[in-house]
Amino acid sequence: MARRLAISVLGNGLYNAKHHEAALSVRETELSMLRRLGDAEERMLVTQGNLAMSYTVLRRSEQASNMLRDVYSGRVRLNGKEREQTVIAANNYAASLYFLKRFDEVKSLLRGMLPVARRVLGDGNAATLRMRWIYARALYDDTDGTLNDQREAVTTLEDVAPTARRVFGRAHPLTSTIEDYLRNARAVLDQSSP
Numbered sequence: 001m002a003r004r005l006a007i008s009v010l011g012n013g014l015y016n017a018k019h020h021e022a023a024l025s026v027r028e029t030e031l032s033m034l035r036r037l038g039d040a041e042e043r044m045l046v047t048q049g050n051l052a053m054s055y056t057v058l059r060r061s062e063q064a065s066n067m068l069r070d071v072y073s074g075r076v077r078l079n080g081k082e083r084e085q086t087v088i089a090a091n092n093y094a095a096s097l098y099f100l101k102r103f104d105e106v107k108s109l110l111r112g113m114l115p116v117a118r119r120v121l122g123d124g125n126a127a128t129l130r131m132r133w134i135y136a137r138a139l140y141d142d143t144d145g146t147l148n149d150q151r152e153a154v155t156t157l158e159d160v161a162p163t164a165r166r167v168f169g170r171a172h173p174l175t176s177t178i179e180d181y182l183r184n185a186r187a188v189l190d191q192s193s194p
Contacts, residue, residue, distance in 0.1 A: 007033065008047070015054060024054040045074045049092070056096070065096035084127065087117045091131050098134055103142035110135040124167050126174075132160045133178055140185045150189045157182040 007030045014023035031047045048071045055064035072093040075086040090113040097106045110131060117128040139145055139153035161182050164175040 008050075011050060011054075015050070015057075020054060020057050024051070024058060027051040027054050041074060041078050045071050045078065045089075048074070049089075052092070052096075061096065061100055065093070065100055068093040068096045081113070081116050082120050084121060087113065087121060087127050087131070090117075091127055091134065094131065094134050094138075098138055098141075101141075103138045103145070106134065106138035107142075110138070123163055126167070129160055129164055129167065129174070129178075132156055133164075133174070133181070136160065136185070137181060140181065140188070147189075147192055150185065150192055154182070154185045154189050157185055 007026060011023050011026040011030055014020075014026060027047065027050055031044065031051055034044050034047055048067050052064045052067035052071065055061070055067060068089070072086070072089040075083070075089040079086050090109060094106050094109050094113075097103075097109070114128075114131060114135060117125070117131050121128045123129075136153045136156040139149045139156070142149060157178060161175070161178050164172070164178050168175045170176075
C-alpha cells in the first residue's frame with residue numbers, strides 16, 4: 001500500500017512542478033502496477049483521470065479523450081449515472097471531445113447526461129453549469145449545425161449566464177466566458193436569422 005501511495009504522490013508532485021513528461025511516465029507506471037495488482041476500480045479510475053490530465057497537458061488529445069471515455073464508462077459501471085463522480089467524468093469526457101471537434105458526440109453524450117446533472121446536482125452546481133456551457137459551445141461551434149442549433153445555444157446560454165453570475169459572481173472567469181459566448185452566439189444568430 002505504501003508503494004502505491006508513494007508512486008501516486010510522485011506523479012502528482014511531478015505534474016504540479018510542471019515536469020509533465022516525467023509525470024506521464026510515473027502515471028503510466030502507476031496504472032500498469034494497479035492493473036497488475038488487481039487494485040480497486042475506484043483507485044484505477046482516479047489514476048486514469050490523472051493520466052488523462054497528463055496526456056492533455058502534453059497535447060496528446062486523442063489519448064486523453066480515450067482515457068476519459070474509459071473513466072466515464074467505468075464511473076457508470078461502478079457508481080451508476082446518478083452520482084456526482086459520474087457527472088464530472090461525463091463533463092471531462094465531453095470537454096475532451098469538444099477540443100477534438102467531435103461535436104455530434106458531445107451533443108449526444110450531454111443530451112443524455114444534462115437531465116441527470118440537473119436532477120442530481122441541481123442547476124446551480126458548478127459541474128451542471130459547466131456541462132450546459134460545453135453543450136452550448138458544441139451547438140454554437142459546430143459548422144454543420146443548423147439555425148435551430150444556434151437558437152438552442154443562445155437559449156441555453158441565456159439560462160446559464162444568470163445562474164453563473166449568482167453562483168460564481170460577475171468577476172469569475174467562467175461567468176465572463178459564458179457571457180462572452182452568449183454575446184457571440186447572439187450576434188451570429190442575428191446575422192443568420194431571416
